Amino acid sequence: MxxxxxxxxxxxxxxxxxxxxxxxxxxxxxxxxxxxxxxxxxxxxxxxxxxxxxxxxxxxxxxxxxxxxLLESHPAKAATDEIADPDERLELFIDRGLFGPENAPFDFWDFHTALLELRLHAHRNDAYREQLDRTIGLITDLLAATIREGIETGCFRDVDPEETAQFLYDAIDAARIRKITLGHDDAPRRTRRAIETFVLPTLRAADDDR
Amino acid sequence: MxxxxxxxxxxxxxxxxxxxxxxxxxxxxxxxxxxxxxxxxxxxxxxxxxxxxxxxxxxxxxxxxxxxxLLESHPAKAATDEIADPDERLELFIDRGLFGPENAPFDFWDFHTALLELRLHAHRNDAYREQLDRTIGLITDLLAATIREGIETGCFRDVDPEETAQFLYDAIDAARIRKITLGHDDAPRRTRRAIETFVLPTLRAADDDR
Missing domain, CATH: 1.10.10.60 (Homeodomain-like)
Incomplete structure (x- = not known):
């Protein structure tokens, strides 16, 4: 080919x-x-x-x-239209990333297994790498925009939106990869809890300042 | 074969x-x-x-x-012997995971690229999956033991050591995978900063309580 x-x-x-x-x-x-x-x-x-x-x-x-x-109809895009509150929207992003969108027209895990295979080929294929970069870029941009909105409306602390978005994306991605490659079926659930322990309280620390 | x-x-x-x-x-x-x-x-x-x-x-x-x-001589094991202070040891774990051990006898990134390929095969190969699980298990156990030690000596807050160790491991792993598959060369450095923003301050919050 x-x-x-x-x-x-x-x-x-x-x-x-x-x-x-x-x-x-x-x-x-x-x-x-x-x-x-x-x-x-x-x-x-x-x-x-x-x-x-x-x-x-x-x-x-x-x-x-x-x-x-798939980018055109990505569930992360839909979430932006569905939910006005940045905090609530962020929670939805996290849940969809970890557990799959509701009513997925395919098996979420079959898709991510195939995607991980593709990512390994992207290592030596510019066309795949650029397209995968666009996909991950769109998702982290939507996450970052949500965090930025939360900072502006005072519900999140003044963190670096891009860095935070990428960190959240990575945490979600790593949990999916462990479930796929090592069969750690509880990885998404445990990562959800770790995000609740470490990321969300730091983000929401503004509660005390308002 | x-x-x-x-x-x-x-x-x-x-x-x-x-x-x-x-x-x-x-x-x-x-x-x-x-x-x-x-x-x-x-x-x-x-x-x-x-x-x-x-x-x-x-x-x-x-x-x-x-x-x-490789498990027998894993750098994470060496760190446990080298550094008594749990906080300092945790920082070393993070840096070695993200940037590679000092004086690695191989190219850290070539090794992790090969390992990622292997992980994809582990998906359908019990022998690989079990052995990779042992490897990741050893590293997260050492991380968890360090966090537990920090909790006992009062330098870390009372978090779940296993969950925190896995979350840190995942964050490090995801940064490596992005660098390898998408060429995001700044991923390790940016993840280091995100860990400093979100994970370490939450862990160290005991500072105020002592």
Whole structure:
């Protein structure tokens, strides 16, 4: 499979794009990254295989497109619209990151297992690394914006929003990785408690100052 | 390569064991896990290839033995002997975890890249998962013992030592993984600062109570 940049191809019409991305999504969760081929993606695609190849030629193009597609409808984005209170929104970010969004259209853990495989390949693949960086960047930006909002409205202490967001993201990510790679099923729950012990009280210390 | 349990083999004499483990170590850091074969390990071994195969038959046996070998001389163990003060020892644990031990006999980042590859395989391999669990368990136990000691001597607050140790380990691990997979070279330094903002002050809050 070529690792070159995608050539100029016709953008698929919205319905076809949606169907291709959903097929890629299902195949990615089912087979993981390393064992995935365009054939497995085509098998999840109800329309013709040639239509798939008309728009996307390689596994890499499909996976990069999938990550971008998932960014558009990321649950962290939805949380920003749903919840006005920064503290409450932060709690929702943490819970969704650790335990998965409610009504996930896929198995949260299958998806994160495949994503971790992809991350290892990103180590030597610029296209994957840039796209994964965009994904993690969007999530930490939303977290940082929430923390900044909390600082401005006086419900959080004056911490570094970016650093705090990244620290929270990392804590959540590490718990997921331990659950996936070592089978530590209680990792998300215990990390939730550690965040309650160390991060949230420090953030909320403004309680005493108000 | 067989994934079966190691058959009963003669334990190598100490000098041979040391030479085989060092060869495995070098090959693991140089080639990573996925691309590693016993041939590459044999190439790093100055003595005969048949001697290597006399003691270890498969890549899996060699890697499991390597993890056990590295446990014996883990820098976290050395820190316990070197530094009596729990607070100072905790700082050393954190720095060694984030930036690597001083005078590492290998490239710290090559090693952790290979280890991350191995962890992904541990997902479906009991022998690797158990051995990696032992490694992480030893490190978090040493961290927890240090925190417990600090609580007993009154320099740390009465937190849950195991949960705190795991949280610190996870934060360090996530920073390493981001540096490796996404090239975030400032991750260890920024995580160090976040630990100073969120974890250490909460741990040390006993300052006011003494």
């Amino acid at each position: 070529a690792e070159s940049d995608a050539p100029d191809r016709p953008t698929p019409p919205p319905e076809t794009y949606e169907a291709i991305m959903q097929a890629t999504y299902r195949a990615f969760c089912k087979h993981g990254y390393a064992d995935l081929t365009t054939r497995e993606i085509a098998e999840e695609f109800a329309k013709s295989r040639s239509l798939l190849h008309y728009h996307y030629d390689t596994k890499q193009e499909l996976i990069v497109a999938l990550l971008e597609y | 067989a994934e079966s349990d190691a058959p009963d083999r003669p334990t190598p004499p100490p000098e041979t064991y040391e030479a085989i483990m060092q060869a495995t170590y070098r090959a693991f850091c140089k080639h990573g896990y996925a691309d590693l074969t016993t041939r590459e390990i044999a190439e790093e071994f100055a003595k005969s290839r048949s001697l290597l195969h006399y003691h270890y038959d498969t890549k899996q046996e060699l890697i499991v033995a390597l993890l056990e070998y």
